[in-house]
Amino acid sequence: MILNEERKAEYYKALIEKRSDYEGVFYVGVTSTGVFCRPTCPARKPKYDNCEFYETAQQALLASFRPCQRCQPLSHPNQVSDIIRLLVEAVEVNPEKRWKARDFQALSIDESTARRQFKKRFGMTFVEYARARRMGLALKSIRSGGKIIDTQLASGYDSSSGFRDAFSRIMGAPPTLLDDSRILKATWLDTQLGPMVAIADEKELYLLEFVDRRGLEREVERLRTRLKAAIIPGQTAPIQSIERELTQFFDGSFTEFQTPLHLMGSPFQKSVWEQLRQIPPGETRSYADIALALGKPTAYRAVAQANGANQLAIVIPCHRVINSDGGLGGYGGGVARKEWLLNHEKARGQYD
Known part of the structure; x- marks a missing residue:
C-alpha cells in the first residue's frame, strides 16, 4: 500500500485520536516494535516515522509484522x-x-x-x-x-x-x-467497518446507522417520538435479514439488499432515496445529477439535505453521492468509511 504524505498524515491523526470510524480502513505496522495494530489500539502511540499503513491485516502480516496482543487485529474488530x-x-x-x-x-x-x-x-x-x-x-x-x-x-x-x-x-x-404503541427492537451489529445499530419491528427495518455517527441519539429519539414507539433490545426477522446481507456485502458475495424497509420521510425525500438505490454499486452520482434525474435541476441543495436525512446507511447508498467536482463530500459515518465503501464496491465486479 503506497500512500502519499497527506493520506499517511490523515491515518496517523486517526491513530492518535483512536478514531473508531477508521476501523477496517487501515492497519498500522510499528517498525520499532514489529507489531501491527488497529486504529483504536489502546497501547502507547508510536512516533510518526515508525508507522507503516496497510489496507488489510494480511498485508501487514506479509510485511513481517506480528499482531498486537492488546488490540488483537486478527479477531473481529468489535x-x-x-x-x-x-x-x-x-x-x-x-x-x-x-x-x-x-x-x-x-x-x-x-x-x-x-x-x-x-x-x-x-x-x-x-x-x-x-x-x-x-x-x-x-x-x-x-x-x-x-x-x-x-x-x-x-x-x-x-x-x-x-x-x-x-x-x-x-x-x-x-x-x-x-396499548396502541408500536414496539421496535434494537440490535447491535458488528461489521468490518465498526459496530452498527439496527432498529426494526416484526416486518420492516427502520434504522441502520454506525454507532459512532454524530447525532445518532437524536435520530433514535425522533424515531421513537414520531412513531410513539417503545424501543427495546431484541431481534426481529428484518434485523436477522439485514445482518445476513451485511455479512454478504462485506465478504464480497453480495447481490442485492432484500430486507423490507420502512422509509420515514417526505415524498421528495423518498424520491431522492429511490434515486440513490438506482445508482449501481461501483458508480457515483453528484447531487446535481440526482436533481436532474428528478426533473428538478436547481434542487441540488434539497437533494443534499435529503441525502443527509437517510437513516438506512449502506442499504440506501448515500455514500455513492459525491460533489460535482469529484470530491467525496461528507458522510454521516465518516469520510474514511465512505471512501472505503466506494473502493470496496468498485473492486467487487460481481455486484449487480
Whole structure:
C-alpha cells in the first residue's frame, strides 16, 4: 500500500485520536516494535516515522509484522470481551433478575469493570442493560393482557411508582399509555467497518446507522417520538435479514439488499432515496445529477439535505453521492468509511 504524505498524515491523526470510524480502513505496522495494530489500539502511540499503513491485516502480516496482543487485529474488530459475553448470557438465563453486588462476586467479575465495558460497547451500563431487558419482558406481558400489578411484581418492583418511572425512562411512556404503541427492537451489529445499530419491528427495518455517527441519539429519539414507539433490545426477522446481507456485502458475495424497509420521510425525500438505490454499486452520482434525474435541476441543495436525512446507511447508498467536482463530500459515518465503501464496491465486479 503506497500512500502519499497527506493520506499517511490523515491515518496517523486517526491513530492518535483512536478514531473508531477508521476501523477496517487501515492497519498500522510499528517498525520499532514489529507489531501491527488497529486504529483504536489502546497501547502507547508510536512516533510518526515508525508507522507503516496497510489496507488489510494480511498485508501487514506479509510485511513481517506480528499482531498486537492488546488490540488483537486478527479477531473481529468489535469482538465482545469474555466479561460482556458472560453477563449477557447470565441475563438471558434469568432476564427478570435484579442484579446486586453479590451477583457479580459470584461470577468473579468486578462490578466497576462490567459497568465500564458495557458503557463503552452499548452506551449503557450493565445494570441499565439488564433493566432494559427486564422492561422488554414487562412490556410484552402488558401487551399480551397481563395485569400491570402482576408485571410490576414480576419485574422486581415493590413500588408501583418506581416501576412506572423505570418503565417510562426506558420505553418513553408509562405502561398505561402503550396499548396502541408500536414496539421496535434494537440490535447491535458488528461489521468490518465498526459496530452498527439496527432498529426494526416484526416486518420492516427502520434504522441502520454506525454507532459512532454524530447525532445518532437524536435520530433514535425522533424515531421513537414520531412513531410513539417503545424501543427495546431484541431481534426481529428484518434485523436477522439485514445482518445476513451485511455479512454478504462485506465478504464480497453480495447481490442485492432484500430486507423490507420502512422509509420515514417526505415524498421528495423518498424520491431522492429511490434515486440513490438506482445508482449501481461501483458508480457515483453528484447531487446535481440526482436533481436532474428528478426533473428538478436547481434542487441540488434539497437533494443534499435529503441525502443527509437517510437513516438506512449502506442499504440506501448515500455514500455513492459525491460533489460535482469529484470530491467525496461528507458522510454521516465518516469520510474514511465512505471512501472505503466506494473502493470496496468498485473492486467487487460481481455486484449487480
